[in-house]
Amino acid sequence: MFIQFEDEVKSVLKRAFEITGFRFSDLSLEESEHADLATSAAFRLGAACGKSPISIAREVRDAIRLDDSELIGRVEVAGPYINFFVSEKYFSRTVERIHAEGVDFGSVTGTGGKKVIVEHTSANPNGPLHVGHIRNSIIGDTLARILRRCGWDVEVQYYVNDMGRQIAVVAWAFEHFELDSSMKSDHAIADMYQRANQLLEEDEERWKEVNELMQRVEGGDELVLKQFSRVVEPAMDGIRETLKRLNIDHDVFISESSFVTSGDVFKIVEDLKRTGRVRVDDGAFVVDLKDLGIEKSLVLQRRDGTTLYTTRDLAYHRWKAEQCDWMIDVLGSDHKLVSRQLRLVLDLIGVKQPDIVIFEFVSLPEGSMSTRKGVFISxxxxxxxxxxxxxxxxxxxxxxxxxxxxxxxxxxxxxxxxxxxxxxxxxxxxxxxxxxxxxxxxxxxxxxxxxxxxxxxxxxxxxxxxxxxxxxxxxxxxxxxxxxxxxxxxxxxxxxxxxxxxxxxxxxxxxxxxxxxxxxxxxxxxxxxxxxxxxxxxxxxxxxxxxxxxxxxxxxxxxxxxxxxxxx
RNA sequence: GGGCGUGUGGCCUAGUGGAUAUGGCGGCAGCCUCCUAAGCUGUAGGUCAGGGGUUCGAAUCCCUUCACGCCCGCCA
Missing domain, CATH: 1.10.730.10 (Isoleucyl-tRNA Synthetase; Domain 1)
Structure with a gap:
């Protein structure tokens, strides 16, 4: 009902400005402790036409007609402020309306089913969600619920990073350790991840084996992908269970590797080459963004022909963009630069840009969290x-x-x-x-x-x-x-x-x-x-x-x- | 070094151009013969990080200094 009251105030105020001949560009409506709504527009009008704000406020107040409004009770001038107060009817109408609409009160319906895809959480499946990840989940889920009430057809997605280096490390570790089946599956994966990292630290040579897995998976090697899924699946099962306990639900889980196997990533590279912005740097393809305000150019394809996380993310966003009217990504502050680059590059190939909601990190009193070191609160x-x-x-x-x-x-x-x-x-x-x-x-x-x-x-x-x-x-x-x-x-x-x-x-x-x-x-x-x-x-x-x-x-x-x- | 963000009573926090700066936690003082006291009331506590500027008006905008966080990989 406040919104209706606000609309009435806007309308009577606009009309009063017209009557008095003041040029308004901005009603300057604000919520105030002195009134239900107030405007300080008289200050600016005063400066513009050389009259005192107080006299302008009075003049406008005198021109206000409340004939058509039922939610505005009275209008008062307090110095240069014009204060609006709700009417008696405002109260009874509010209660009646809530009684009539029930749980639909405050919901916008019938907006033509415009669709928004909210991507949130998307944590790497190499361990359980910790208290930092769930800030992402909770912000994303709450936003999804809010937008649903705002009339959007909301779809929530989890982008599963199923081919990252962390996953390769665990996949490699499967050759050396047994998964501890007494633990919840995502915790068991984290445990393996930590042990693998220790082993790799002791013997740097072993990285070669991990790197080979990486190369093969980026080339779309089905066999290695299957090996990776032995890591990803239990981790995701555990993550899903945790999300459920938090009352959080995703509609779609889409894996990063699917954009490699479908060939979409390579199409992205080809399309970007056609924009004339891609240059070859030591055998790798990079996009130059200097003139767009970003010094750091974005690498699309390595010297060895494989793509990078960001390239796959571009393909993911193009795929997503085709299915909706609006995209929202919830990301940690470490993604600030990358997400700016992503937006710019998407724009270059004519894909609409997502809105990025950035949240700052959650840390522990003793410092930042690390799945690798096992320093986190799950x-x-x-x-x-x-x-x-x-x-x-x-x-x-x-x-x-x-x-x-x-x-x-x-x-x-x-x-x-x-x-x-x-x-x-x-x-x-x-x-x-x-x-x-x-x-x-x-x-x-x-x-x-x-x-x-x-x-x-x-x-x-x-x-x-x-x-x-x-x-x-x-x-x-x-x-x-x-x-x-x-x-x-x-x-x-x-x-x-x-x-x-x-x-x-x-x-x-x-x-x-x-x-x-x-x-x-x-x-x-x-x-x-x-x-x-x-x-x-x-x-x-x-x-x-x-x-x-x-x-x-x-x-x-x-x-x-x-x-x-x-x-x- | 550069970019982005943050800095508000002892601690956490709202407010990004408008009227005496919002709440919580903690402190102190009160309230259950009465619909659940996981509640309510009162009170103390502030150079809005420091300095300069713009404006009728600044926590909010500009400049600058300081502190903290994140980023600046052919990682994800």
Whole structure:
């Protein structure tokens, strides 16, 4: 409903500018603590036409006609600011609308099925996901959910790097070690990877054998590819299992090698040669990007005729581009330069460019993580540990409940807590993983939001138990005039805007902050406004509000990839 | 050395041109005969890394210095 209010403000303001004859280029609308929406346009208009901003603000205010608007209640001038406030109707309409639309509130539907492919995680299958990888997964998955709500037909892809050097190392190690079958498969692969690296360090000569595998696989040698898949498959099985525990799902897993066997990589090289930008450097083909602002030229094909990771990535993107209207890649900050190169080169051959969402690294207090050295905290370990803590929490808080209940709550609270801690922080901020903080359930994180939802459900459950409130249709939301009722409704009305902003800016942390504020508003309402003991009409109106809050919290949680428990 | 990014109370963090800088954690002081206290209320705590500039107005833009991270492979 906030978006509709904003539209009305834009329209009346535009008209007022026309009437007063001010040339506007920018309405300068901003959310403000002093109003529901405000504009500081008078400052700029004042500078442009030599009048005082204050008098301009008054003039514009006087020209504003609210005849056609029902969501704007009043307009006030405060110095040079013009402040807009929502109307009475805004509140009742919001509650009614959420009641009518249910879980579709805040969803844009029927946009013609424009398709976006979100690529995320795409971690090398040489070990389990660690706490750095899952920042990628969680950002990507949350974005996918947000864009789905924004009306996009979203497909999520995992690009499987099944022919990298790391994979070759493990494939080579298969000739020397047994896979430890007592471990989860991806952990067993990592273990083998580490042992192989030790062996290679001790005897540098052995690299020759690994390099031979690399050469053969880059030439598309089916036999070696099969050997590689003995590594990739168990690793991917383990990774998929971890992702599932995080409530993350991919639609398509596409392997890097498929672009070699299909010949697509070589077509890319040929097409680029035709652009006249490719030069031969010591037998290798490279693309010069100096005039496009990048000193470092991009190597497409080695002297020996094989291609590189980036070349295959180009082929992958061309293939992807043909299937969608928009591409988004979620990548770690180490890919900043490469992804810029990728975008430029794609443009050279007329392929649309992906939007790249870059996130900064997650490190450990003692330094950066390394699968090779075995220095990392795996996502599985974190999930197990947090579930253990969640189980302790639920056991002390709800000692009377069944073991199954405790188990289920611990699982959904645990994974949500992990997701929230990661998604709440802006992607361009480096993070240091901290066990104490990760396992802290007291702070305002996911459990706080889930708890608000459970509280709402609890009230509704009791009301239903009283045998009355199944028809909230007859409730009168205009009775909801209390301060904290109003604040809560305003927050609920903002949900579609929060989702829209997060989607437009590709910044999922915006939604995380919103979720926390929404839960806070509900908790304040919960404190101030007794529902079940209220007088009959008010009771029914408040039940309708609680129901709308429950819906809004559930939508928000779902979009963040977190379960909304009815009880916890 | 060059490029990109980050720097906000003890710790973490929101805010990238607008009104007294947002929250959390931790601290201190309170609130359960009442819908789940995984909750609520109050309070202390700030040279928005330093300096200079632009602007009616700067955490936000420009210049500069410093600190930290990532990148600068015919690796992936």
């Amino acid at each position: 996502a599985d370990e974190l999930l197990d540990e947090i579930k253990k803590h969640a189980l302790e929490e639920v056991s002390t808080r709800r000692p009377d409940t069944s073991p199954e209940f405790k188990e289920r709550v611990a699982e959904i609270v645990g994974r949500a807590a992990i997701r929230y801690d990661i998604i709440k922080v802006s992607a361009d901020k480096a993070m240091v993983f901290n066990w104490r903080e990760a396992l802290d359930f007291e702070k305002q994180g996911a459990p706080f939001i889930q708890y608000a939802h459970a509280r709402a459900c609890s009230i509704l459950r009791r009301a239903r138990g009283d045998g009355e409130e199944d028809d909230l249709g007859s409730a009168d939301p205009t009775l909801l005039t209390g301060e904290s009722e109003r604040e809560l409704i305003k927050k609920m009305a903002y949900l579609p805007k929060a989702i829209e902003r997060a989607g437009q800016d590709l910044k999922p942390h915006i939604l995380a902050a919103y979720a926390r504020e929404l839960a806070e508003s509900f908790n304040q309402f919960y404190r101030d406004s007794p529902v079940l003991n209220a007088e009959e009409d008010l009771r029914r109106a408040r039940l309708m509000l609680v129901d709308a809050a429950r819906t809004t919290l559930a939508i928000t949680l779902e979009t963040l990839g977190m379960e909304a428990p009815e009880e916890m």
